[in-house]
Amino acid sequence: MQTPGKLQHIIGEELLPVSDIDIRALAEIYDEKDVYLSVYLPVSGRENEHLNRIFADSRLSSIRKVLPSEIRSELERTFEMAEPYISGPPISAEKGRVIFASSSNSFLNVYRLAVEPERSMVLDTSPYLLPLAKLRTDYEDYGVLLVDSQEAKFTCIRSDLAEEKKHLSTDLMNKHKKGGWSQMRFNHLRKGAIKSFLSEVAENVQGTCDQLQTRGLVLAGPGDVKQQLMDMLPQDVQQKVMGVIDVPIDIPQDELVEAGDAVLQESEHSGAIRVAEEFRSAILKGGLAVHGIEAVRDALEQARVNTLLILEDSSVPGWLCERCQNLQANSRPPKECDRCGGPTSAVDVVEELYELAQRSGAKVLFVEKEDFLDSDDVVGALLRY
Template identity: 25%
Template structure:
């Protein structure tokens, strides 16, 4: 039990890191400069810092060739800022580091020099230095891609469909229809000849499915590292005949994880297949998240169920220690602000939506209801951080739910991105 709890803590920590990493990339993506004034520097863990600083000093000298005085000054300021920050590093961190620095446009022909260091969740493989009007983020974005994929295939003798399961996202690819005749033979044909032709048509259809599905699966980049296996769904005995007939490419065939009943063999059948393969996919992100959302929906439809949703209700239940599992959408982009009045001491706390790239200071803070003086920001927190802290105080599990599947999307669109399974009904 302790081992299971420890594993859950590790997974929760990974989900939080992924959320924070994704947010940091969103903020960087919104930043723009003029010309080629923004510097993106990727340093692998085995790169010597003094080699990096030597190149940056050389780049500083090359700035003399930049015709625009403003651009020259901004690039040199960015290089000086990076050099100053690198003095604190004897060696790069274990996964390397990405440094982003430059004069960011803040409106009204004004710029702010910003310098951001990102320690990525995976190892940076290649050293690179780039100047542009935006930051180069593709190497970091690639780290958000799902590392493992599963092939999905549903079929009967009429049609077939295939696709991928990537983390929590089901990706339909393509399908095909058969020309296999029904069991009722046409007039004038002997039953033996008709059945022989029908079996040939079935075999040809299975061969076509195997060829096309295998081509799609084998086209997956880094197939041998990323492709974990294939799930096959459909009615009996079709899926069993197909699997036994070795119609898939041998590299895909040997990776068959299991056969699962499914009544649909179209695009919707891929979702049914994933649902029916829960045991085989235990521990895969989508199944764990589906299980948590299923618990919530089961409680929600009960007359006196142990479920709550919406920030106000969930917050009250957290403060009462009544929440068993807190469900938060990874799409949440809100801040919890504490505002006060310098004139009369009035204070209020409120939650506000924030756009990517914006800061708390960019939001309208309003006026004091007592003396009409402007309210001033005194404290801010990301709402996921703030609610997680509340949850930790009462030993509540926290699950960050992606929106790559139907129930996860509903958490954000229908319930505001905040819900909870309670320890007991509270009516709050």
């Protein structure tokens, strides 16, 4: 059994970006019995409050019916720990809530999110992380640089939470005063001032991007200043630009987040297609890639996996020995492990493979069916060696 350690009690009272949840540490936690309750809920609005109550009661009843008596009492105590956070009202701008609880391990983690998960309640030998992993893929951190000829704002978008990191502005004479410079000289000086301002912006963007661990950058704003700036950015920063969009400089923050999210989703999909093509090519050429549950499991256990590919919304039944971590797919759990004689439990094998990937430091990518394999395989892996 792996004890929770420093993650034993985390009760969030403020909104938290999904990327701030230590999912790798959560993946290290497990027990020999089904004692971890994982709950994912959308919480914004009165309708969700009502639906969540119905859902929680229904799932609790269903889980209770199939548990042995000694685990049933543990479930009741664990649900009692989690219930105030299952039924509690949302804080300002909270859209989703994730709860991991285990009474026997005195373990309770509550995370308040600005993004909305699908409803789920699972009792397992460890925190159920697959929905959280999907949220992290859907809401990666990225930056938006909103710029025109006089103003630049760098905003970091983290799980739809927008935080302004830099704000630069300059004073430009927009009208040619009578009796002053010639129009030609005025225009020349103004273009020089704009170029100088954009040079300062480019320098600041590079410094900000170096500080932040973001997927990439979206250039936004009116007119053609964005392209001028793009040409002035250092090459390594240009490579981080996911897209360029036309928006007014005074765009409301929620609309800016929505526009940026659209660019991020397109970039993520394009990235997934590229990795899937690399994977297929490696399979065809006999390169560093494997597919299928057993082959991927073995590679993960040997820490050979660089990138784990998971078919979206996939699930494979199987069993796991919590003593020696023997993982088997597409079969019912025996009374005891055939390897060590330890206790076994039914699991979602895809979830267990994801947790193995987290423990070994492998990247994880969710791919759509049309981008994956023409087979029944739901997982594949690009290997380190």
